[in-house]
Amino acid sequence: MLELADYTFYFLALVTLVGGIAVITAQNPIYSALWLALTMVSVAGVFVSLDAWFVAGVQLIVYAGAVMVLFVMVIMLFDLRRETNAFSRGMVSGFLKLASAGIFLGLIGGSIYNSAETVFAPPPAELEKTADATKALANTLFTKYIFSFEVIGVLLLVIAIGAVTLSRVQGGTHAKHD
């Protein structure tokens, strides 16, 4: 019998996919951004349904919070008007793109259908309670992956400097006019 968790999953999947389709079909970039926010929130819901509570919280804060604010601010910076031709032209190339995406999806779907059930046939073991799972996550992050963690920190510093540099070169928002 189907349980509440199953219906929740199908609802979240529906919202996610509708949001994803709307992101790539909306004519106005600001609507794309808002649909993307909805998609992010429902993906956070999917994470919750997979018992990844902490990652779901980070998803809400980082994606639905910070990254979306970044997108919306940049869109507001621009002269916003409805795009007359938002999609790339060309019937043949458009058909080829759709076909290749379809083949790609079929390839992944086929491999999922053929393999995944055999690898993870037994039902999942119950993970620990929320606080313990978060603790285990932190332990893994700060012992096994400590080097990667530090490298990511350096990467963020480089990105911050790079973004500031990009916005200061000629034509940026804080351009030096001489």
Place this chain on the structure above:
Amino acid sequence: MPNTIDTILKVSLNHYLVLSAVLFTLGVLGVLLRKNVIVILMSIELMLNAVNVTFIAFSRYSGNIDGQVMVFFVMTIAAAEAAVGLALAVLIFRRFKEINIRYFEHLRG
């Protein structure tokens, strides 16, 4: 055969993987079909989210927490990529008054 249908509809790892695959394909289509740089960046975010769903699903169904750590790294990279990509979009807009992907080739210098 209500039993068979129930078995198929019962949410398992495959359902999450299929959701992730469809979301990823939507992102691919957005990158391929759209011309607006910002929408292309959003489509890339869609793809990264799809990958995150896969990571978390495998992490849950194999009882291994390493996948969640990977999701942290992916999120960090995604935020960094959005910052740089949007800075480039601002650059394109200031110079060409339009954020079309084809202006990227004129950004030299």
